[in-house]
Amino acid sequence: MATATLPLLTPNDFSSDREVRWCPGCGDFSILSQLKKVLAVLNVPREKMVFVSGLGCAGRLPYYLSTYGFHGSYGRAPALATGLKLANPDLQVWVVTGDGDALSAGATHLIHALRRNVDLKILLFNNEVFGLSKGQASPTARPGTRTKTSPEGSFETPLRPISLALAAEATFVARTIDVDVNHMSEVLEKAAAHRGAAFVEIYQNCKIFNDGVFEYATDASIKTDTVIYLEHGRPLLFGRDRNQGLRLNGFEPEAVTLGHGITMDDILIHDERASEPTLAFLLSRLIGPHFPECLGVFRSVQRPTHQQLLDESFLQGDPPRLFEKLLAGDESWLVA
Amino acid sequence: MATHERRVARETPRKTAVRPTAASKPAGAIEERDAVVIRFAGDAGDGMQLVGTQFTMASAAHGNLVCTLPDPPAEIRAPVGALAGVSGFQVHFSSHAIHTPGDRLDALLAMNPAALKANLPDLEPGALLIVNTDTFLPDELHAAGYASNPLQDGLLDSYRLLAAPMDQLNREAVAKVKLIARETGRCKSFFALGLALWLFDRPLDATLRWIRDTYAKNPVMIEATTRSLNAGYQRSAALRTPAVQVRVAKAESEPGRYRQVSGAEALTLGLLAAAHRTGLPLVFAGFPLAPASEILHQLFEMKQPNVKVIQAEDDLAALNLALGASFGGALGVTATTGPGFSLQSEALGLAVMSELPCVVIDVQRAGPSTGIPSKAEQADLLLALHGRHGECPLIVLAMATPSDGFAIALEAARLAIRCMTPVIVLADAYVTGGAETWRVPTLDELPAIDVRHAKPSAGKTFQPYGRDEHLARPWAIPGTPGLEHRTGGMEKEAGTGNVSYNPLNHEEMVQTRARKIDLAVDTIPPLEVNGPPQGDLLVLGWGSTYGAIAAAVERCQRKGMSVAAAHLRHLSPLPKNTGDVLKRYRKVLVPELNAGQLSKVLRDAFLVDVVSLSKVQGRPFLVREIEQKIEELLRNA
Ligand code: SF4
Numbered sequence: 001m002a003t004a005t006l007p008l009l010t011p012n013d014f015s016s017d018r019e020v021r022w023c024p025g026c027g028d029f030s031i032l033s034q035l036k037k038v039l040a041v042l043n044v045p046r047e048k049m050v051f052v053s054g055l056g057c058a059g060r061l062p063y064y065l066s067t068y069g070f071h072g073s074y075g076r077a078p079a080l081a082t083g084l085k086l087a088n089p090d091l092q093v094w095v096v097t098g099d100g101d102a103l104s105a106g107a108t109h110l111i112h113a114l115r116r117n118v119d120l121k122i123l124l125f126n127n128e129v130f131g132l133s134k135g136q137a138s139p140t141a142r143p144g145t146r147t148k149t150s151p152e153g154s155f156e157t158p159l160r161p162i163s164l165a166l167a168a169e170a171t172f173v174a175r176t177i178d179v180d181v182n183h184m185s186e187v188l189e190k191a192a193a194h195r196g197a198a199f200v201e202i203y204q205n206c207k208i209f210n211d212g213v214f215e216y217a218t219d220a221s222i223k224t225d226t227v228i229y230l231e232h233g234r235p236l237l238f239g240r241d242r243n244q245g246l247r248l249n250g251f252e253p254e255a256v257t258l259g260h261g262i263t264m265d266d267i268l269i270h271d272e273r274a275s276e277p278t279l280a281f282l283l284s285r286l287i288g289p290h291f292p293e294c295l296g297v298f299r300s301v302q303r304p305t306h307q308q309l310l311d312e313s314f315l316q317g318d319p320p321r322l323f324e325k326l327l328a329g330d331e332s333w334l335v336a
Numbered sequence: 337m338a339t340h341e342r343r344v345a346r347e348t349p350r351k352t353a354v355r356p357t358a359a360s361k362p363a364g365a366i367e368e369r370d371a372v373v374i375r376f377a378g379d380a381g382d383g384m385q386l387v388g389t390q391f392t393m394a395s396a397a398h399g400n401l402v403c404t405l406p407d408p409p410a411e412i413r414a415p416v417g418a419l420a421g422v423s424g425f426q427v428h429f430s431s432h433a434i435h436t437p438g439d440r441l442d443a444l445l446a447m448n449p450a451a452l453k454a455n456l457p458d459l460e461p462g463a464l465l466i467v468n469t470d471t472f473l474p475d476e477l478h479a480a481g482y483a484s485n486p487l488q489d490g491l492l493d494s495y496r497l498l499a500a501p502m503d504q505l506n507r508e509a510v511a512k513v514k515l516i517a518r519e520t521g522r523c524k525s526f527f528a529l530g531l532a533l534w535l536f537d538r539p540l541d542a543t544l545r546w547i548r549d550t551y552a553k554n555p556v557m558i559e560a561t562t563r564s565l566n567a568g569y570q571r572s573a574a575l576r577t578p579a580v581q582v583r584v585a586k587a588e589s590e591p592g593r594y595r596q597v598s599g600a601e602a603l604t605l606g607l608l609a610a611a612h613r614t615g616l617p618l619v620f621a622g623f624p625l626a627p628a629s630e631i632l633h634q635l636f637e638m639k640q641p642n643v644k645v646i647q648a649e650d651d652l653a654a655l656n657l658a659l660g661a662s663f664g665g666a667l668g669v670t671a672t673t674g675p676g677f678s679l680q681s682e683a684l685g686l687a688v689m690s691e692l693p694c695v696v697i698d699v700q701r702a703g704p705s706t707g708i709p710s711k712a713e714q715a716d717l718l719l720a721l722h723g724r725h726g727e728c729p730l731i732v733l734a735m736a737t738p739s740d741g742f743a744i745a746l747e748a749a750r751l752a753i754r755c756m757t758p759v760i761v762l763a764d765a766y767v768t769g770g771a772e773t774w775r776v777p778t779l780d781e782l783p784a785i786d787v788r789h790a791k792p793s794a795g796k797t798f799q800p801y802g803r804d805e806h807l808a809r810p811w812a813i814p815g816t817p818g819l820e821h822r823t824g825g826m827e828k829e830a831g832t833g834n835v836s837y838n839p840l841n842h843e844e845m846v847q848t849r850a851r852k853i854d855l856a857v858d859t860i861p862p863l864e865v866n867g868p869p870q871g872d873l874l875v876l877g878w879g880s881t882y883g884a885i886a887a888a889v890e891r892c893q894r895k896g897m898s899v900a901a902a903h904l905r906h907l908s909p910l911p912k913n914t915g916d917v918l919k920r921y922r923k924v925l926v927p928e929l930n931a932g933q934l935s936k937v938l939r940d941a942f943l944v945d946v947v948s949l950s951k952v953q954g955r956p957f958l959v960r961e962i963e964q965k966i967e968e969l970l971r972n973a
Binding site for chain 1: 542545546593595601605609652656658661665776777824835
């Protein structure tokens with residue numbers, strides 16, 4: 001896909017001529033600008049990149065990029081993108097979706113793209129609310145969220161995108177946050193490099209309808225206590241002094257402070273390459289206020305992509321018959 | 337279109353005198369007929385679909401023209417011997433052109449009392465009735481609802497009964513081969529087949545070849561089924577009444593290679609031919625829903641390089657997969673039915689808005705909702721024409737006969753690519769499940785399909801929603817430098833393709849999309865009339881009713897009536913001369929397997945007060961039903 005002779009691209013080369021129409025202060029701006037920076041260094045020609053999206057605020061993103069783009073229907077982007085990859089496996093295909101798009105209307109399509117391991121980069125902008133439709137509860141809305149459709153506070157149990165992606169057998173699963181630009185670049189680059197379905201949940205602030213919902217993870221004064229940055233092969237530590245960590249007590253995770261008999265040997269070591277996603281799933285369940293939330297790569301394993309499996313399966317069994325032979329079928333006869 | 341339409345179609349009366357011939361067959365007597373309709377019926381486990389298919393193959397290879405209709409039970413596992421579990425397969429074979437699998441039966445092979453009960457009403461008096469007497473036991477008779485044994489109570493006196501203890505004869509035939517009970521049962525269908533092949537003087541070679549291929553890895557079954565087949569073939573000669581063979585002479589056909597083809601096979605081959613002809617990759621996505629799943633199976637079966645087939649998570653995903661593939665420069669195709677087609681309305685809107693070429697095959701089934709999954713209906717016409725929100729025109733075609741699937745799939749691909757639009761092909765289980773004799777086209781007979789992927793032109797800004805002479809927008813595929821653009825479901829500004837909420841632009845785009853479909857009319861053939869070019873009555877049909885209408889009209893014409901037939905394969909846009917043709921007849925009869933949907937369309941488009949002949953029973957028209965209506969209308973003319 002990548003060629004060595006590509007002209008150097010700048011983030012600006014990825015801007016379209018369209019005026020960006022998100023609300024001032026929306027987290028989407030930060031994601032878009034970070035994304036352009038990452039695209040510029042991927043060494044993939046612009047014409048080989050396609051952004052496929054569904055509906056909602058996130059779905060508008062393809063219009064603001066100068067790559068190919070397809071803005072589909074509610075929730076169907078993973079299916080569109082899968083078809084596109086079947087037609088031309090050489091393309092680098094990104095799916096941009098939101099929590100309403102991917103998890104309300106499109107949950108079916110999302111999980112099947114993941115289980116098939118289609119070589120897609122799926123970015124789910126999670127703001128826990130329906131934005132473009134003007135403020136209703138989304139499937140990720142945390143309990144108590146007040147919206148037009150949950151005036152007394154949301155009471156349905158929210159879906160956790162990372163847990164769902166892991167359950168759907170995704171081979172790359174990560175989480176980052178709109179304002180942490182360096183972390184986001186790092187995660188997006190890793191997702192782009194992954195062969196197979198890469199799923200990235202991006203905590204994204206909706207300024208208008210759910211402002212500040214991720215403040216605990218962005219506020220510098222507290223985030224050291226509320227966030228664990230996942231690093232492969234490193235102990236799961238957090239806290240200003242990095243003296244707190246996670247350990248296992250039976251099947252239950254525990255947040256503990258080092259000292260008083262608790263040593264580094266007790267602390268769980270992150271392993272994003274574990275063949276079973278058990279640890280990743282456990283980490284995906286951690287939420288405040290009792291636990292810090294994890295940012296970074298939960299899982300990154302190699303499994304043959306959908307395309308590879310298709311190619312392999314094509315080689316199995318009988319070789320394809322010549323088209324003329326197919327036309328004539330198994331039994332045919334000549335009339336002179 | 338179907339081979340037989342190019343020939344002058346003649347249906348001559350069937351009954352001819354029994355006359356002995358000098359054939360070397362032991363029974364001596366051979367009766368010559370022009371055509372025979374036989375139905376094989378038995379329990380779901382009796383292998384009737386296999387017997388029917390093999391019998392058809394042998395008849396076609398023998399040189400007859402064939403037209404078949406499988407009638408599998410809706411329940412996959414109905415109780416043994418129950419009426420709900422009866423599986424049927426009807427074969428019409430002939431020495432001249434035929435249009436349908438036949439209304440009435442000249443012969444019935446019934447493997448058990450339930451099969452007899454379910455099918456006897458369709459049997460002509462005096463017809464040949466072959467029964468497996470070993471199943472006429474108290475339990476089976478009871479399950480079929482017979483109070484007394486029809487073999488003994490005189491019910492069958494008006495038929496030429498051939499009563500054979502098939503279980504026993506088959507067991508004797510395979511006694512020397514080591515088989516388990518289930519395998520012995522499987523062999524019984526070959527015994528029945530052998531019997532039928534002898535009775536109708538068909539050669540065994542095609543079946544023997546099939547057995548060798550199918551059981552290549554199981555020599556014991558080759559041995560056993562061959563023995564059963566031969567036993568049926570030979571034993572029939574020794575059976576008492578009526579040891580008369582029936583012979584249907586070869587048909588005269590134009591030179592070429594022939595085969596029999598089912599509608600599902602023909603559609604699949606047509607899609608593959610489109611890929612072959614254009615060099616485009618074909619991406620087919622389908623969700624398993626009967627009866628459309630047969631096309632999905634065929635595509636997996638006929639694997640080809642450059643063709644990718646995927647089982648989608650649902651029908652809405654299937655069309656999105658196809659559409660994504662079309663965006664990527666492939667020919668995206670899906671096949672669905674009933675509930676799946678309803679689900680696809682959303683994606684059809686997206687396909688119309690993004691103006692991408694894709695093909696949706698709707699194998700209509702009896703609805704609404706789950707309806708009767710295995711039964712044919714034509715009740716999706718209005719849904720296909722209008723069933724989307726917004727002003728959402730697209731091209732709608734309908735296949736007329738099983739072999740027409742080939743031509744219609746190619747036509748759908750041609751129009752989709754030329755007009756940059758989704759094309760719906762309406763079929764139903766009657767045409768996709770039915771089969772007929774087909775002259776195999778040579779590769780150079782395939783129609784040309786012009787594909788123009790857009791290329792960048794220096795100095796010009798690319799206009800993704802610019803238009804060519806057909807009002808089609810350019811097909812600019814990802815991977816092409818300089819043509820990067822965004823498409824999707826939001827209204828586009830003419831030319832630039834930018835999202836636009838401008839009211840006048842919206843109206844212009846609505847009109848442009850409609851005009852684009854209207855313009856396709858210039859590339860489609862005019863409506864042809866078979867019969868007097870003007871007069872008292874025109875019978876106008878569409879889709880799978882072609883055969884029944886053609887046969888009925890020809891019968892009436894032979895009786896001297898002034899009646900013409902015409903058939904629509906293009907429903908949107910309608911052929912240019914449709915209105916003119918309709919106005920040349922005092923009456924227009926429109927037979928449809930729905931409550932009168934084409935009639936509505938025609939009244940609306942041409943202010944012609946057509947007479948609707950509606951049938952919504954999940955069954956095709958009988959020739960006689962249309963014939964009677966024609967006679968009635970002409971009587972009152
Ligand atoms: S509604 Fe919320 S998510 Fe949407 S653009 Fe505005 S701030 Fe961003």
